[in-house]
Amino acid sequence: MKNAGEIYIEGNKRQAIKLFTILILIIIFFILNIAWGSVFVPFPEIIKVLTGSQPENLSWGTIILNTRLPQALTSVLAGAALGVCGLMMQTLFRNPLAGPSVLGISSGASLGVAVMMLFVTFPGGKFVVLNQVLGNFSVIFAAFAGAFAVLILIGILAGRFKSSTIILIMGIMIAYAVTALVSVLQFYSLKEDLQAFVIWGLGSFANVSWKNMGFFSIIIVAGILLAVSLVKPLNALLLGENYAQNLGISLKKSRILIILATGILTAAVTAYCGPIAFLGLAIPHLSRNLLKTADHLINIPGVILTGALLALFCNLIARLPGFDGALPINAITSIIGAPAVIWIIFKRNEFRVQA
Amino acid sequence: MKNNQNVLITENLAIGYSGKWNTKFKLQNHLTLGLKTGELTCLLGPNGCGKSTLIRSLSGFHRALEGSIKLFDQPLSGMTPAEIAKVVSVTLTEPVDVGNMTVFSVVAFGRTPYTGFLGKLKYQDLEVIQRSLENAGIGHLHNRQFSQLSDGEKQKVMIAKSLAQETPLMFLDEPTAFLDFPSKIEILQLLRNTAWDHHKAILLTTHDLNLALNFADKIWLMGNGMPVVKGIPEDLILSNNFGKYFDKDSTKFDINAGSFTFEVKEKGKVQVDGSGLKYDWLVKALRRKGFTIANQVEVLSQLPLIEVSSGQEGTFELKVAGSVHRMNNIQELLEKLADLA
Numbered sequence: 001m002k003n004a005g006e007i008y009i010e011g012n013k014r015q016a017i018k019l020f021t022i023l024i025l026i027i028i029f030f031i032l033n034i035a036w037g038s039v040f041v042p043f044p045e046i047i048k049v050l051t052g053s054q055p056e057n058l059s060w061g062t063i064i065l066n067t068r069l070p071q072a073l074t075s076v077l078a079g080a081a082l083g084v085c086g087l088m089m090q091t092l093f094r095n096p097l098a099g100p101s102v103l104g105i106s107s108g109a110s111l112g113v114a115v116m117m118l119f120v121t122f123p124g125g126k127f128v129v130l131n132q133v134l135g136n137f138s139v140i141f142a143a144f145a146g147a148f149a150v151l152i153l154i155g156i157l158a159g160r161f162k163s164s165t166i167i168l169i170m171g172i173m174i175a176y177a178v179t180a181l182v183s184v185l186q187f188y189s190l191k192e193d194l195q196a197f198v199i200w201g202l203g204s205f206a207n208v209s210w211k212n213m214g215f216f217s218i219i220i221v222a223g224i225l226l227a228v229s230l231v232k233p234l235n236a237l238l239l240g241e242n243y244a245q246n247l248g249i250s251l252k253k254s255r256i257l258i259i260l261a262t263g264i265l266t267a268a269v270t271a272y273c274g275p276i277a278f279l280g281l282a283i284p285h286l287s288r289n290l291l292k293t294a295d296h297l298i299n300i301p302g303v304i305l306t307g308a309l310l311a312l313f314c315n316l317i318a319r320l321p322g323f324d325g326a327l328p329i330n331a332i333t334s335i336i337g338a339p340a341v342i343w344i345i346f347k348r349n350e351f352r353v354q355a
Numbered sequence: 356m357k358n359n360q361n362v363l364i365t366e367n368l369a370i371g372y373s374g375k376w377n378t379k380f381k382l383q384n385h386l387t388l389g390l391k392t393g394e395l396t397c398l399l400g401p402n403g404c405g406k407s408t409l410i411r412s413l414s415g416f417h418r419a420l421e422g423s424i425k426l427f428d429q430p431l432s433g434m435t436p437a438e439i440a441k442v443v444s445v446t447l448t449e450p451v452d453v454g455n456m457t458v459f460s461v462v463a464f465g466r467t468p469y470t471g472f473l474g475k476l477k478y479q480d481l482e483v484i485q486r487s488l489e490n491a492g493i494g495h496l497h498n499r500q501f502s503q504l505s506d507g508e509k510q511k512v513m514i515a516k517s518l519a520q521e522t523p524l525m526f527l528d529e530p531t532a533f534l535d536f537p538s539k540i541e542i543l544q545l546l547r548n549t550a551w552d553h554h555k556a557i558l559l560t561t562h563d564l565n566l567a568l569n570f571a572d573k574i575w576l577m578g579n580g581m582p583v584v585k586g587i588p589e590d591l592i593l594s595n596n597f598g599k600y601f602d603k604d605s606t607k608f609d610i611n612a613g614s615f616t617f618e619v620k621e622k623g624k625v626q627v628d629g630s631g632l633k634y635d636w637l638v639k640a641l642r643r644k645g646f647t648i649a650n651q652v653e654v655l656s657q658l659p660l661i662e663v664s665s666g667q668e669g670t671f672e673l674k675v676a677g678s679v680h681r682m683n684n685i686q687e688l689l690e691k692l693a694d695l696a
Contacts, residue, residue, distance in 0.1 A: 004459050004488060004497035005481030011457075094452075232474040236467050238453045242416060247467035247520070248440030294454040297473055 015291050015298050022290075022305040026076070029312040033072040037319050039063055067206070070213055071315065074205040077220045078273050079311025081265040083283035083303030084227045088258050090284050091234050091296070093168045099281035100266040102168065103259070104150045104175030107182070109270035110201070112146025113139055114182045117197045118189035140212075143271030150174055151263035155256055164241065164255070202328030203274035205315050216272055223265035227300060230258055234296040277330045279314070282337035283307040289344050310336075358393025362442075362523050362556040363413065365389075368422035370405055370412045379420050382408050386422070386583055388575065390556040392523060395547045397567035398560045400577030400600065406560040407448070409577070410526050413558070415439045426524070440468035444517035446527040451501075451513065458504070458512050459497040462487055465519025484519050490553070491515035492545060507538030514545060518553075525549070527559040531566065539563060543570040564601070565614055568592075576600045619645040623696065628652045629663025633670060637663060640685045646692075659695070661688065 035046055041064065045055045049064045085100035092098075100106060116139045157170050186194055200207075208216050233254035236244035245251050269276060287302035288294060314336055318327040368386040373379050382405030390396060398406050411417045413424060415431055424431040426442050434442075444465070453461060465487065466480045476484075488494045491511045496504065501512060510530055517525050527546070531539040547570050550557045561567055567574060568588045576584040576591065578600045584591065591597060598608040605618045622645035627638060638648055649658055659675040671688045673680040675695060682688045 004485050004494070005478075007498055008457075008459050008463075008476075008481065229472070232467065232470070232472070235474055236464065238456075239451055239461075239464055240447075240449055242445070242447055242449065243451070243464070245416060245436055246414060246440060246443065246445045247464060248435075248437035249467070250436050288455055292455055293460070294456050295460060297475065 011293075012298070015293065015302075018291055019298075019301055019305055022309055026305060026309050026312065029309060029316065030072050030076070033075065033312055033316050033319075034064055034068045036316060037063070037068060066210065070208055070210055071206045072312065073213065074208040074216070074273065075311040075315040076308040077217055078205060078269045078276065079279060079283070079307035079309070080304040081220045081223060081269050081307070082276060082280040082311070083287065083307025084224055084300060085262045085265050086280035086282075087284040087287070087296070087299060087303045088227060088230070088234065088262050089280070091237050092255065092258050093164050094237075094240070095165075095168060096285070097281065098168065099278075100262060100269075101275065101277070101280065102175065103154055103171035103262070104173075104178055105147050105154075105171075105263050105266040106270045106275045107175045107178040108150030109143040109147040109267050110182050110275055111178050111185075112142035112144070112149075113200060113271065114185045114197060115146075116142035117200070118185050118193045140215075140271045144267045146178075147263055147267030147270065150178065151259065151267075154259055154263075167255075200274050201330075203276045203330040203333075204326065205273055205311070205329060206326065207274075208272050212272065216268060219264060219268040223261050223268065224304065226257065226261040226264070230254065230261065231296045231300060234258070238294055274330070276333060278333045278337040279307065279310060282333075282341050283310055285341050285344050286310065289347075356392055356523055356554040358391075358551070358554050360392045360554075361389055362392055362427060363388075363390040364425045365413070366423050366425075368412070368424060369420040370408050370417070371420050372408075373418075373420065381420060383577065383583065384421075388583070388585070390524065390558055392554045392556050393551055394556060394572040395543075395550040395570060396556075396558045396573040396575060397571035398558060398575045398577060399562075399564060399567055400560075401579065404577045404579045406577060407528055410445070410528050410558070410560060414443050414445045414526050437468060440520070440522075442522050443524045443526060444520040444522040446510070446513045446517055446525075446530055448528045448532065451509065453501055456501050457497065458493065458499050458501055458515075459484065459488070461501045461512050462497075462515045462519050465516040465521075468520065483521065487515045487518035490518055490549070492541075505538075507534045507541065510534065510538075510542055511545065514542070514549075518549065523555060525555050525557045527557070529560050529562070531561055531563055539566060546570075547572075564597070568613055616642075619643065622646050624649055624658055625692070626652045626656060626658050626660045627663070628660065631663070631665065633665075634663045637661065637671070637685055637688070640689060644689060644692075659692070 035041070035043060041060045045060055046064060048055050049061050055061050082100060086098070089098040089100060089102065090096055153174060154167065154171055157167055161167055186197065233244065233249045236247045236249045237254070241251055283303050283306055284299070287299050287306045290306065291298055291302050293299065314329060314332045317336070318329050318332045365386050365388045368388070369381050369384045370386070371379060371381040371383070398409065400406050408417060412419050415434070415436070418432070426434070431439065462484050463476060463480070466476060466483065467474060470476060470480065488497055491514050493508065493511050493515060496508060501509065504512065514530070530542055530546070534542065543566055546557055546559065549555055550572070571588055573585060574588050574591055576596055581600065584596050584600070592610060592613055595610060598610070601608060601615070606615050607618070609616045624647045625641060626649040627634065627641070641648060649656070652660065659673060662672040662674070664670055664672065671682040671685070673682065673688060673691055680691055682691060
């Protein structure tokens with residue numbers, strides 16, 4: 001007869017095996033992302049490119065190294081970041097519908113980008129090619145400024161109100177107001193600028209060039225590390241705020257740090273990839289359901305891995321050879337994410353009407 | 356830790372809420388209270404008198420409006436949440452919805468004040484959790500999903516969580532509410548044994564007066580606009596404090612029975628002759644129906660006379676207006692009395 005502690009440790013081992021399986025799937029999908037696209041590149045040539053030798057066709061090298069590889073990397077980073085954000089928001093607000101977009105943080109980033117794209121003229125001239133736009137550090141900076149303006153507002157509210165539900169409602173209201181501001185800006189902007197902004201708004205993992213990859217990945221890794229450091233308060237918050245406090249958690253500090261980590265990650269992803277819909281909401285549900293636990297020590301790696309996998313999968317679908325070019329990632333994430341969440345809810349007995 | 360040690364002392368404590376412009380809504384004033392290890396204290400009082408607020412103030416959720424709370428001679432207001440977490444554990448009325456979690460993992464939350472940065476459980480932690488599960492009598496449930504348990508089992512899990520927290524003080528806000536009667540008893544027995552055998556000072560709020568009288572070592576009575584009265588149950592009964600705190604027009608505290616009686620419409624007076632268990636329950640039934648029992652049995656009286664005999668058949672003999680009726684059970688007797696009236 002095994003005691004409870006041993007069974008608990010065994011459960012942890014099983015979860016580690018599951019996480020490892022997802023990691024292998026990520027590697028497979030990463031390779032598929034590099035191998036698959038509108039231009040066919042034979043597999044041995046891909047290996048050649050990746051190992052640094054000269055491929056038969058020089059453009060294959062450019063496609064793989066400068067387009068597909070950074071795109072796959074961006075998918076991994078953005079997916080992981082959105083998953084972590086969604087998990088933290090759902091725990092903090094004790095609401096399964098919470099996600100990185102609910103607090104108005106991504107709307108704030110949109111506002112920053114809108115102001116920059118639509119109204120500030122740069123010495124370099126108009127932005128038509130999106131890559132150029134994002135190459136410009138000021139747009140990224142604007143996204144961060146917008147996101148953090150909202151974040152600070154939320155932070156002030158978080159300190160003044162006891163209940164997280166109130167903060168959630170305030171966040172949703174701020175999101176509405178900021179979104180409305182963005183549409184006012186759009187109304188008064190030039191046609192070409194508007195087009196660039198709308199394309200940014202459709203979302204894409206293809207806009208992070210190698211030049212920006214360093215900065216992008218550093219921010220994402222920093223945000224995720226901050227989230228990992230919050231495992232303990234996040235777990236305690238599962239019991240509710242009063243119980244968490246009684247377990248020695250400083251509510252105010254934890255709440256501000258959780259919102260800060262979410263803000264950093266959401267701002268970075270929104271700035272570089274556009275406001276990505278749905279992934280943040282769907283990933284935590286997938287992870288929790290797969291790992292059969294609410295423990296954040298397991299679920300943070302869980303959402304990082306399932307997030308990366310789901311983003312790679314969505315990116316792959318968006319670039320399937322049948323489609324000319326690439327579909328907007330936002331369309332794919334919602335088409336895949338929504339049924340996934342419905343399926344999860346359908347599978348769980350406790351939510352269903354008892355016949 | 357030994358029994359009978361002072362753990363918590365309040366001096367001149369005022370509890371309540373502070374509103375806008377520094378206004379204060381005091382629920383209770385001048386509270387001088389103490390909790391000792393090895394004692395189960397029950398806090399009784401009508402709704403809205405400040406029971407939950409007191410528990411919340413003592414556990415550091417609410418700031419006290421006035422006065423001081425000291426845990427082991429240390430002022431509560433100067434302690435960090437992490438320090439309080441090792442002295443006080445709470446079980447609240449708010450429902451716990453943790454989603455996908457086993458009982459073991461929920462009890463493991465109790466180790467939060469002791470674990471490191473990532474909250475990883477060490478071997479000692481696993482042992483403490485195991486022991487807490489067993490002490491709470493739910494060792495067999497460890498691998499069950501928390502959400503699938505009954506209310507009584509969930510309450511035991513939260514108590515096990517408090518035990519795993521290894522605090523000398525345990526506060527429980529209405530731990531027996533919403534439970535069926537046997538579960539209420541089980542919970543109170545568990546808490547009393549915990550207080551006595553594991554040297555804890557336990558404070559709980561409850562509306563189950565009869566259970567509190569049977570299980571509490573100390574009782575605190577709280578009322579709206581009345582000072583808190585403390586003491587052991589029997590002393591409080593003798594000083595007629597229960598009556599003062601709970602009497603309403605329709606309820607009266609019966610000092611002999613140690614329980615409440617409820618007002619019922621007067622139906623008349625009867626005489627009862629006999630003794631033993633059947634006699635006792637007949638008197639109870641008659642009182643419940645609104646009959647007053649005459650003090651002395653007089654054969655010549657005009658009042659109906661019920662004689663209780665010990666035989667199997669015709670146990671109850673009703674003599675009224677010259678005629679005699681024999682009945683086998685109390686129901687028949689009560690129906691007869693209703694017919695005659």
